[in-house]
Amino acid sequence: MARKxxxxxxxxxxxEMMFGTAKFPVxxxxxxxxxxxxxxxxxxxxxxxxxxxxxxxxxxEYEKANGDALERMVIVGHPTLQIENEHIFQMxxxxxxxxxxxxxxxxxxxxxxxxxxxxxxxxxxxxxxRKPDMVDMRNSDYTREVLESFNxxxxxxxxxxxxxxxxxxxxxxxxxxxxxxxxxxxxxxLGAIDxxxxxxxxxxxxxxxxxxxxxxxxxxxxxxxxxxxxxxxxKDVPHVMAALARAIAASRTLVAYECGATGPTKDCAYExxxxxAMAGVPISCEGKTxxxxxxxxxxxxxxxxxxxxxxxxxxxxxxFGATTTSVFAEILGYxxxxxxxxxxxxxxxxxxxxxxxSDMYRxxxxxxxxxxxxxxxxxxxxxxxxxxxxASARAGAIKAGQIILGDKKMKLTKLENEALTKAMKELExxxxxxxxxxxxxxxxYKNVKGFNPASYGL
Amino acid sequence: xxxxxxxxxxxxxxxxxxxxxxxxxxxSKDPILQSIAKFVVEGDEDGISPAVDEALxxxxxxxxxxxxxxxxxxxxxxLWEEGVYFLPQVILSSDAMNIGIAKCEKAMGKSMERKGKxxxxxxxxxxxxxxxxxxxxxxxxxxxxxxxxxxxxxxxKVVAACKEHRPVMVTGTALMTTTMTAFPKIxxxxxxxxxxxxxxxxxGAVCEEYVTSFDLGVYGKEASQAPGxxxxxxxxxxxxxxxxxxxx
Numbered sequence: 001m002a003r004k005x006x007x008x009x010x011x012x013x014x015x016e017m018m019f020g021t022a023k024f025p026v027x028x029x030x031x032x033x034x035x036x037x038x039x040x041x042x043x044x045x046x047x048x049x050x051x052x053x054x055x056x057x058x059x060x061e062y063e064k065a066n067g068d069a070l071e072r073m074v075i076v077g078h079p080t081l082q083i084e085n086e087h088i089f090q091m092x093x094x095x096x097x098x099x100x101x102x103x104x105x106x107x108x109x110x111x112x113x114x115x116x117x118x119x120x121x122x123x124x125x126x127x128x129x130r131k132p133d134m135v136d137m138r139n140s141d142y143t144r145e146v147l148e149s150f151n152x153x154x155x156x157x158x159x160x161x162x163x164x165x166x167x168x169x170x171x172x173x174x175x176x177x178x179x180x181x182x183x184x185x186x187x188x189x190l191g192a193i194d195x196x197x198x199x200x201x202x203x204x205x206x207x208x209x210x211x212x213x214x215x216x217x218x219x220x221x222x223x224x225x226x227x228x229x230x231x232x233x234x235k236d237v238p239h240v241m242a243a244l245a246r247a248i249a250a251s252r253t254l255v256a257y258e259c260g261a262t263g264p265t266k267d268c269a270y271e272x273x274x275x276x277a278m279a280g281v282p283i284s285c286e287g288k289t290x291x292x293x294x295x296x297x298x299x300x301x302x303x304x305x306x307x308x309x310x311x312x313x314x315x316x317x318x319x320f321g322a323t324t325t326s327v328f329a330e331i332l333g334y335x336x337x338x339x340x341x342x343x344x345x346x347x348x349x350x351x352x353x354x355x356x357x358s359d360m361y362r363x364x365x366x367x368x369x370x371x372x373x374x375x376x377x378x379x380x381x382x383x384x385x386x387x388x389x390x391a392s393a394r395a396g397a398i399k400a401g402q403i404i405l406g407d408k409k410m411k412l413t414k415l416e417n418e419a420l421t422k423a424m425k426e427l428e429x430x431x432x433x434x435x436x437x438x439x440x441x442x443x444x445y446k447n448v449k450g451f452n453p454a455s456y457g458l
Numbered sequence: 459x460x461x462x463x464x465x466x467x468x469x470x471x472x473x474x475x476x477x478x479x480x481x482x483x484x485x486s487k488d489p490i491l492q493s494i495a496k497f498v499v500e501g502d503e504d505g506i507s508p509a510v511d512e513a514l515x516x517x518x519x520x521x522x523x524x525x526x527x528x529x530x531x532x533x534x535x536x537l538w539e540e541g542v543y544f545l546p547q548v549i550l551s552s553d554a555m556n557i558g559i560a561k562c563e564k565a566m567g568k569s570m571e572r573k574g575k576x577x578x579x580x581x582x583x584x585x586x587x588x589x590x591x592x593x594x595x596x597x598x599x600x601x602x603x604x605x606x607x608x609x610x611x612x613x614x615k616v617v618a619a620c621k622e623h624r625p626v627m628v629t630g631t632a633l634m635t636t637t638m639t640a641f642p643k644i645x646x647x648x649x650x651x652x653x654x655x656x657x658x659x660x661x662g663a664v665c666e667e668y669v670t671s672f673d674l675g676v677y678g679k680e681a682s683q684a685p686g687x688x689x690x691x692x693x694x695x696x697x698x699x700x701x702x703x704x705x706x
Contacts, residue, residue, distance in 0.1 A: 046635070049638060090583070090636070093583075131609060175546075176592060220586075241546075315635060353459055353460050409463075413477045419544070
């Protein structure tokens with residue numbers, strides 16, 4: 001289906017948003033209603049190094065990793081589980097591998113439903129092998145492998161998703177130079193163009209196979225910014241720049257849902273609270289439970305409006321308690337039991353307040369993801385959506401900056417304050433028209449290694 | 459929504475409490491060289507070009523390189539190490555320095571002498587190379603010649619580059635545990651051809667336990683360690699000694 005730009009917010013304000021319930025729930029093959037009133041766990045196993053040698057060894061690795069998680073749900077009495085397999089390189093490079101793993105996991109889930117009544121769902125996420133500075137994004141062997149992988153995996157998976165890479169060559173150049181225009185061009189313009197090209201095809205493939213077109217994430221850019229910003233002692237990237245990148249990413253990631261993706265969104269998209277406010281789709285989020293893969297400063301807050309609760313990725317190996325996938329599935333399941341108890345007891349508002357207060361002022365990035373602020377950023381994006389990808393992304397970034405600078409409880413270091421003040425001045429000084437901005441950027445970034453405007457139809 | 463007024467029992471803002479303040483020192487008593495060094499310290503790409511052009515009328519290219527461009531970059535490194543600067547400020551300063559060096563090299567008619575070569579790459583099957591990009595910039599800023607092989611680089615290509623360039627050390631970056639498996643293969647082949655050089659491996663899911671499980675491997679936790687490691691390698695320090703120094 002052709003992209004239909006969003007011009008109206010799904011929620012009337014941030015207060016209306018709540019964990020467990022989305023405006024537009026999605027039902028998986030074995031009957032889990034995502035966003036239908038309760039939160040569901042999503043565990044993401046990652047294979048051990050060496051298991052990628054052959055399809056046989058990798059199949060065995062995933063059979064154990066995914067199987068252990070399913071088994072643990074039954075052992076501790078959790079009613080549902082979503083499993084995501086983010087493809088390692090070999091699974092997408094050899095599309096049959098990803099398909100065989102999807103088919104195997106679907107059989108395991110069918111068995112669990114038959115034997116125990118455990119409702120499980122499988123998300124397959126092909127790796128976006130297209131590195132923008134190395135291939136033609138629309139016409140390369142890697143491009144064809146990614147699309148073939150979707151075709152193969154959608155036959156067996158409940159949900160397909162991707163972490164698309166558009167604009168990363170410009171973003172990487174810009175983020176290490178505090179260059180907000182470059183971040184805006186890379187994520188907000190090039191990323192959005194590439195997503196529209198990619199997601200039109202993914203949605204068609206998913207429909208053909210009766211599979212749910214889940215969503216995308218700006219992992220390769222906004223998460224890179226967030227991880228580089230790091231914790232409170234890191235001096236790699238100012239946290240405020242990562243926060244602005246996140247707001248811009250929300251404008252980019254929205255394209256998937258405008259193209260017909262329905263959610264559940266991709267778990268590592270920390271822009272998801274903004275996506276939920278705009279599109280009303282069920283969102284998968286990760287926070288404290290993803291400390292096994294990376295750290296963040298929104299560990300509890302990010303759960304405040306989630307519908308699926310995830311752990312990003314955990315490498316499969318033994319722990320004292322059991323294997324890692326069992327352990328993390330259990331932890332996620334208990335978190336969901338807590339969320340769902342709050343819902344059943346009528347304490348969801350109090351629970352939401354607890355989650356938000358935990359982290360809202362821990363970091364500027366967390367501040368803009370608090371539901372009320374996420375809604376404001378989303379509203380700025382949607383109000384400018386009809387104009388262009390650029391105008392909406394820029395408006396989202398400006399709103400995020402205004403929220404951070406305008407909240408007296410949000411303390412910033414001198415360096416952070418200077419970086420944000422400078423970025424805001426630069427954002428305000430940019431042209432209003434997308435065409436002019438793109439022309440300016442094509443000149444400014446023409447010498448960035450590997451930047452090929454034709455990859456984006458420019 | 460109910461929002462607290464005091465969060466002191468919930469989290470502690472170490473970044474606010476421990477913020478370092480500081481400023482660049484004077485680098486040269488010569489006002490022309492000082493002005494160039496200041497452009498480097500401030501990462502001013504636009505300002506440095508005309509300033510170097512002007513300086514070349516009265517100064518030798520080598521004096522400008524050593525006493526303004528590199529001296530300015532050394533001051534930037536100090537500010538970063540002390541926690542006053544963010545990485546982007548270092549990168550912008552490096553960009554400015556490179557513009558100045560290119561002009562001086564053109565005036566000299568030859569390239570400036572570099573300390574030594576370092577081959578850098580991101581593992582085969584892995585396209586996450588921003589860590590390598592930062593390593594490249596920092597090594598370059600510290601006077602090393604970087605042989606940048608880019609991302610998704612096959613094992614044989616890394617070994618061939620090392621054979622050709624004879625670097626003081628080689629680096630490998632990987633985000634995924636399933637791509638870092640190329641590292642021991644590279645180390646094995648380097649040893650087989652008699653290249654007993656430190657192989658610094660880091661990034662994403664790469665861990666010290668893994669890297670120190672094979673000969674030549676030295677774990678690089680942060681990109682910022684790369685120049686210091688390269689200096690050690692330059693002085694002839696062996697990989698085993700470097701492992702003892704940089705790893706636990």
